[in-house]
Amino acid sequence: MIKEFSWWRDTLDILIVSFIIYRIILLIKGTRALQMLNGFAVVFLFYIIAQKAELMILHWILTNFLSSIILIIIVIFQHDIRRALTRVGSVPFFSSTEDIDEATILDEVMKASIALSNKKIGAIIVLEREVGLKNYVDIGIKLDALVNKEILQSIFLPNSPLHDGAVIIQKGRLTAGSTLLPLTTNPVFDKTLGTRHRAALGLTDETDAVVIVVSEERGRVSLVEGGRIIQDLNVEELRKTLHGHFNKNKQKGLSLATE
Incomplete structure (x- = not known):
């Protein structure tokens, strides 16, 4: 009986650890965090080589570096860690197509973005995903359209x-306008970007929202997600990119559509 319980406990332990590792990989996939973790792996490899080859000076330097690795990771990855913790603590909503189709919503957003671009009218359109945006809705002017x-x-x-x-936009409805977004504090961003782009980056540093930005000066359309920006999108590129992000959500049972 004890051995059987131990087997189940070990299996559960392995499954939980595997799930955590899998989720971490999903969170950092395609981000600078993954690239930097590859760099840490190379440093660790050099540490092993220095230890085996008895390269004392290199071994001493890398030992001191690795002893501070937790603090270094927290400082370098603070934006990624904050976004990951926010996503872990969020409660996703489930999809439904009763009232409005998600594809219709995305097409309307895309058409509006291109129309505003042609007229060189600046805009920021935020589409909620897993992480709730109630805090930002509350500081804006509430809508229901x-x-x-x-x-x-x-x-x-x-x-x-x-x-x-x-x-x-939340659950298939326009829920707020004139909403202020946090400007990015990430030092690694293009300094030529305007306030709208910085605000979009700031929001996506903290949440998993997708943000469309239309430049007032040149009428360029950009899509921002996960602290990354894709600029100067045409109609087809915007449609493909926008639908691509929300198709991922459909696979997880999430949707823009009204509940």
Whole structure:
């Protein structure tokens, strides 16, 4: 009986650790964190070589470096760690297609973005995913409207009282306008980017939202996600990229569609 319990305990232990490692890999996949972890792996390899070959000076340097590895990781990866912890603590909502189709929402957002781009009207459109954006909705002007091209365009017209700030889309509805977003504090970003792009990067540093930014000066359309920015998208590129991000959510049972 004791041996049987021990076997189940060991199996559970292995499954939990495997799941944690798998989730960590998913969180850092495609980010600078993965590249830097590869660098740490190379350093550790040199440490093993120095130890085996008795290279005393190199071994001493790497020993002191590795002894501070936890602090170094926290300092370097603070944005990635904060975003990961936020995602772990979030409660996802489940998909439903009762009221509105997700593809329709994304197409309306895409059409509005291109129309605003052609008119060189600046805009920030935020699409919620797993991590809730209630805090940002609360500091903006609350709305409850269908997502369509005409409404989105009218919000960002220069004479509109809501044109400053971002709009937020949650569960198939426009829920807030004129919302202020946090500017990125990440030192590794293009200093030529404007305030809208910095705000989009700031939000995606902390959440898993997808943000579309339309530049007022040049009318360029950018998509920001996970602290990364894809600039100067045309119609087809925007459609493909936008649908690609939310197709990943569908596989996990998540959706933009109304519950």
